[in-house]
Amino acid sequence: MRFRPATADPADLDRAVAYPADADGPVAALSPEKIREELAANRLRPEWTWFAEDEDGEVLARALWWGRADSERPIALDCLQVRPTVADPAALAAGLLAAGHEAFGALPEYNMSLPGDWRERPEAVAAVAWRREAAERAGLVRPIERLRYEWTPAAGTAGPTGRLVFRDGTDEEYLHAFARLAEGSLDLHTQGELRSMDAEQLAREDMAFYLDCPGERSWWRLAELPDGTLAGLAVPSATPYHRNVGYLGVVPEQRGRGLIDEILAEITRFHAAEGADRITATTDTVNTPMAAAFARAGYEVTEIRLIMEAAP
Incomplete structure (x- = not known):
């Protein structure tokens, strides 16, 4: 298994964008359009976009870290996905996060956006469970649950x-x-x-x-x-x-x-x-x-x- 960041090569970034956004369930993922928009705004960057690849070069997991346009380091992990064919998604994701953290010299927080009733959905509970386990293995051990509000x-x-x-x-x-x-x-x-x-x-x-x-x-x-x-x-x-x-x-x-x-x-x-x-x-x-x-x-x-x- 190889963990690596994307390169500035457009073909490599296309691989990051093309990864199926709904590959593994109910945890919100960025759409291809949103990823390209954030890359253009310098809030997502090649060096903050990481892959887990098998020996044949197939992408088995993707992690997208986010920051402000002028950030020196990423502020938060915005998207973490593992192919549903992977037997132990928590272990693979933990290795991917650890590789990113080592490269950044920091442990950015991980934000999961969830529906309000996620605890009532078995597929959501399972999707959160392996992500949380991966985050904890990679050093993100303190969970905080927040309500997001909007006024119009x-x-x-x-x-x-x-x-x-x-x-x-x-x-x-x-x-x-x-x-x-x-x-x-x-x-x-x-x-x-x-x-x-x-x-x-x-x-x-x-x-x-x-x-x-x-x-x-x-x-x-x-x-x-x-x-x-x-x-x-x-x-x-x-x-x-x-x-x-x-x-x-x-x-x-x-x-x-x-x-x-x-x-x-x-x-x-x-x-x-x-x-x-x-x-x-x-x-x-x-x-x-x-x-x-x-x-x-x-x-x-x-x-x-x-x-x-x-x-x-």
Whole structure:
């Protein structure tokens, strides 16, 4: 068995594109058209496109890692497929991922896009099982399940109530707000990171991440009570495809008062005023207060994402 990245040879890239997108079931795969679009945008690249080949050169598995157009390394594994004729797909996929990780010098997370009822579908359960096993063997041992939401103009926007005042802040104020929001967070990634670093270190990483996203720093807002007391943070953001909720939250001492609705409404109003016809968002399935806030704001669940991460 040989594990290798694609070359820049158009014929080699054609092999990556031609691999059957529905070869092994219900886990969403990229269409040939989408792959070519992402290659053209430099979000998929030959060196991030890996094959497992037998001794005759037949492609038995394919892994497509994704990044932003200016990324030095891939951010996430977006597509992993193994031919249904392979007896042990988990073992083959684990070897393919390990080869890619070694070449990248990193362990990008693996995102699986799944239908909301995937646990009720035996074929989906089986397809997830071998992928998860492969990811764990390759070092991605922490699973996080997230709900993906979408807002469209048909849902409307809530007007300001006056309970909160939103203003721009300095880098120091934003850093402080990010750190405060991490305290007691229900977000599993945040909880995991806080096991290996303090809140200020995590705040710096969070700020750096959102500054690197396609959204603008000028969009960010501190949320305050009318007397100037910090209540939370609103970070409207964007992906390479559409507007995004980004980061939001309420400081610990103000939680439980419904202020998250005010902050989410501010982000939604901002994007809507800019002409957004779609706003996406995600939250962990265990973060039921945030999920309820999205539902109240008219955001609808479009899929579940199972994310496999390396341990912090």
